[in-house]
Amino acid sequence: MSSRASDAVATPEQLAAIDSSIEKLAHERGATLPIFHDIQEQLGFVPPEAIDRIAAALNLSRADVHGVLTYYHDFRQQAPGRHVLKICRAEACQAMGCERLVERLEERHGVAMHGTTEDGSLTVEPVYCLGNCALSPAVLLDNRLLGRLTEKRLDAMVHALGGDDGGAQ
Amino acid sequence: MSVRVFVPRDSASKSVGADEVAQALQLALGDAATIVRNGSRGMLWLEPLVEVETDAGRIAYGPVTVDDVAGLVAAGLTAGGEHELRLGPTAELPWMQRQERLTFARVGVTDPVDADEYERHGGIVGLKKAVAMAPGDIVEEVVASGLRGRGGAGFPAGIKWRTVLEAPGEPKYIACNADEGDSGTFSDRMIMEGDPYLMLEGMAITGLAVGATEGWIYLRSEYPDAKVILETAIERARERGWIGDDVLGSGKRFEIVLRIGAGSYVCGEETAMLESLEGKRGIVRQKPPLPAHEGLWGKPTVVNNVMTLAAVPWILAHGGAAYAAHGVGRSKGTLPVQLAGNIKQGGLVEVPFGITLRELIEDFGGGTASGRPIRTIQVGGPLGAYLPPAAFDTALDYEALTAAGGLLGHGGIVVFDDTVDMARMARYAMEFCAIESCGKCTPCRIGSTRGVEVIDRIVKGEDRGKNVALLQDLCATMKDASLCAMGGLTPLPVQSALEHFPEDFRPETAPTGVSSSS
Numbered sequence: 297m298s299s300r301a302s303d304a305v306a307t308p309e310q311l312a313a314i315d316s317s318i319e320k321l322a323h324e325r326g327a328t329l330p331i332f333h334d335i336q337e338q339l340g341f342v343p344p345e346a347i348d349r350i351a352a353a354l355n356l357s358r359a360d361v362h363g364v365l366t367y368y369h370d371f372r373q374q375a376p377g378r379h380v381l382k383i384c385r386a387e388a389c390q391a392m393g394c395e396r397l398v399e400r401l402e403e404r405h406g407v408a409m410h411g412t413t414e415d416g417s418l419t420v421e422p423v424y425c426l427g428n429c430a431l432s433p434a435v436l437l438d439n440r441l442l443g444r445l446t447e448k449r450l451d452a453m454v455h456a457l458g459g460d461d462g463g464a465q
Numbered sequence: 466m467s468v469r470v471f472v473p474r475d476s477a478s479k480s481v482g483a484d485e486v487a488q489a490l491q492l493a494l495g496d497a498a499t500i501v502r503n504g505s506r507g508m509l510w511l512e513p514l515v516e517v518e519t520d521a522g523r524i525a526y527g528p529v530t531v532d533d534v535a536g537l538v539a540a541g542l543t544a545g546g547e548h549e550l551r552l553g554p555t556a557e558l559p560w561m562q563r564q565e566r567l568t569f570a571r572v573g574v575t576d577p578v579d580a581d582e583y584e585r586h587g588g589i590v591g592l593k594k595a596v597a598m599a600p601g602d603i604v605e606e607v608v609a610s611g612l613r614g615r616g617g618a619g620f621p622a623g624i625k626w627r628t629v630l631e632a633p634g635e636p637k638y639i640a641c642n643a644d645e646g647d648s649g650t651f652s653d654r655m656i657m658e659g660d661p662y663l664m665l666e667g668m669a670i671t672g673l674a675v676g677a678t679e680g681w682i683y684l685r686s687e688y689p690d691a692k693v694i695l696e697t698a699i700e701r702a703r704e705r706g707w708i709g710d711d712v713l714g715s716g717k718r719f720e721i722v723l724r725i726g727a728g729s730y731v732c733g734e735e736t737a738m739l740e741s742l743e744g745k746r747g748i749v750r751q752k753p754p755l756p757a758h759e760g761l762w763g764k765p766t767v768v769n770n771v772m773t774l775a776a777v778p779w780i781l782a783h784g785g786a787a788y789a790a791h792g793v794g795r796s797k798g799t800l801p802v803q804l805a806g807n808i809k810q811g812g813l814v815e816v817p818f819g820i821t822l823r824e825l826i827e828d829f830g831g832g833t834a835s836g837r838p839i840r841t842i843q844v845g846g847p848l849g850a851y852l853p854p855a856a857f858d859t860a861l862d863y864e865a866l867t868a869a870g871g872l873l874g875h876g877g878i879v880v881f882d883d884t885v886d887m888a889r890m891a892r893y894a895m896e897f898c899a900i901e902s903c904g905k906c907t908p909c910r911i912g913s914t915r916g917v918e919v920i921d922r923i924v925k926g927e928d929r930g931k932n933v934a935l936l937q938d939l940c941a942t943m944k945d946a947s948l949c950a951m952g953g954l955t956p957l958p959v960q961s962a963l964e965h966f967p968e969d970f971r972p973e974t975a976p977t978g979v980s981s982s983s
């Protein structure tokens with residue numbers, strides 16, 4: 297995953313990643329979302345430099361491409377922590393106390409929604425249903441679905457991720 | 466011969482440890498067993514549910530943890546041996562026996578990506594029939610089945626298809642709505658992960674019926690496992706000639722494209738979904754034109770939910786009349802119902818329409834997970850009503866639920882116990898609308914934020930009469946002046962909460978005093 301230097305200009309590696317996504321997908325119909333997904337999969341976010349390049353490749357205006365990028369909750373414009381925890385806050389998970397997990401993250405681990413832990417290990421984002429509503433509360437850690445999460449397991453998870461040095465889970 | 470042992474690869478099952486259990490079993494049993502990763506039977510509270518194939522049928526054990534594996538093996542798991550986790554023959558479990566599994570017949574039984582197994586268990590029969598039929602006849606078979614759209618609106622599928630068949634313009638498209646955004650629903654996911662060829666077959670039949678040459682799937686990004694399984698299934702279906710340039714040698718083309726959403730709830734609305742498929746912001750389109758006339762890329766398009774399309778192969782294989790023989794009134798066939806939230810036995814049950822909500826949540830669901838009394842259920846997702854226990858005898862039926870002041874939606878039921886704060890749930894409904902609004906209509910975009918503020922004032926006891934009236938006015942405006950059901954139906958959970966649980970909106974009687982902000 298990327299470094300956390302979010303305000304910095306894109307590195308040559310990041311620009312190469314952007315270009316490779318464009319090259320791979322620009323010929324597809326309605327290619328903006330597929331390209332954004334591909335870039336984010338590689339870099340963890342979509343650097344601002346991607347907008348001009350996508351606009352040029354797809355023959356769209358910068359405003360259009362920017363509009364699409366900012367419309368969707370999934371796309372990040374800043375680098376996240378080494379891991380991303382999406383925590384479900386929809387009704388079925390609320391019925392099983394997901395808000396206690398949200399509070400726990402804030403109070404015990406000092407990380408609010410859309411925030412990142414101080415050590416850069418974990419970014420926390422809200423999500424509205426993961427399709428695991430019979431085994432609530434549910435979270436998605438990177439791409440891994442977890443069910444019946446308790447505060448205790450959450451604590452253990454945050455600590456384990458904080459201890460690791462960035463290897464993918 | 467080695468014994469077949471089944472451990473689901475369904476993501477719900479994996480979310481409580483199925484991968485680890487599968488690994489431990491493989492290690493413990495070695496060559497004595499072949500581990501098959503099946504879909505889930507839907508008894509999610511028993512996951513990971515391990516099954517073993519014996520002469521007496523498949524025997525179920527669950528919920529199994531890694532720590533149980535050694536004991537299970539010692540107890541003679543591979544011969545169906547006695548153990549405290551042994552549930553008995555899967556097919557004889559009351560939860561399974563009380564169902565009518567038409568769409569979910571294979572889910573949990575087969576290896577989802579094994580195409581041979583799909584055919585051995587009755588797959589592709591419908592598609593074979595369809596290639597030998599005239600397009601109009603396929604459409605009429607579905608009209609006769611009475612199948613209604615399972616995505617929420619309940620519009621008759623056959624009638625929609627007829628419009629697309631008759632619409633001028635080429636090429637035509639099928640758009641499969643796999644956005645499944647409603648909280649409390651996961652039937653689409655379970656089909657995509659548990660029997661993906663069924664959905665692809667349904668899409669191909671729909672394509673033949675209306676003369677469409679491409680089917681586009683809009684899959685939500687929150688389902689990474691479904692994506693992987695669908696990619697494999699699409700590739701293998703193409704290799705088999707089930708889709709592609711020459712569907713089953715008919716000379717007809719039907720290609721499938723898989724696209725991934727990006728975390729927007731409103732993109733489940735059909736026209737917003739089409740915009741998103743075209744690479745744009747997911748803003749709802751004005752209707753008319755209907756997608757059936759001008760849909761994807763401006764061409765005639767059938768937009769159907771995953772469950773709608775997945776019902777189609779059975780209808781073709783067995784006939785529309787056989788499907789219509791199930792159900793009640795104008796709600797024909799079966800519905801995969803999802804039991805979620807604070808429920809003891811949560812999961813998926815496929816039942817004919819007509820069963821009551823009480824039977825679902827009490828007989829199948831076994832009451833709450835917390836053991837406390839049920840205070841309310843929300844049926845039909847975030848735009849559905851909160852129903853009080855007095856309404857639990859309502860039948861599962863589009864019209865009956867509407868008459869009870871609710872809606873059926875995508876068939877999800879979320880259970881809450883008596884600790885729920887209904888003012889907080891009402892507030893959340895408004896907040897969710899504010900977060901997810903596409904922004905086109907003022908009442909939805911701005912009204913929802915106002916709604917949050919007004920509810921906060923009511924709960925604090927400020928000018929109660931005036932603020933309750935203001936909230937009702939706001940709801941009326943949202944209902945009347947919203948282009949789609951996002952703004953138009955958000956008042957339903959809000960007003961039903963206020964109507965049935967007014968005490969939660971009074972500072973003296975509210976469960977937590979002030980609804981906490983989020």
Ligand SMILES: Cc1cc2nc3c(=O)[nH]c(=O)nc-3n(C[C@H](O)[C@H](O)[C@H](O)COP(=O)(O)O)c2cc1C
Pocket residue numbers: 613614615616617618619620622642643644645646647730731732733734735736768769770771773774949950951
């Ligand atoms: C805000 C909103 C969200 C929706 N989300 C979904 C969804 O996630 N999946 C779905 O199939 N239909 C959803 N719908 C309904 C679709 O607009 C449409 O009615 C449906 O896809 C048609 O297919 P069907 O006739 O097979 O149900 C949604 C509607 C609205 C207004």
Ligand code: SF4
Pocket residue numbers: 731749901902903904905906907909910947948949950951952953
């Ligand atoms: S009601 Fe809301 S979501 Fe629907 S079109 Fe209007 S602004 Fe968009």
Ligand code: FES
Pocket residue numbers: 384385386387388389390424425426427428429432434648649650
């Ligand atoms: S509501 Fe949380 S997983 Fe569905």
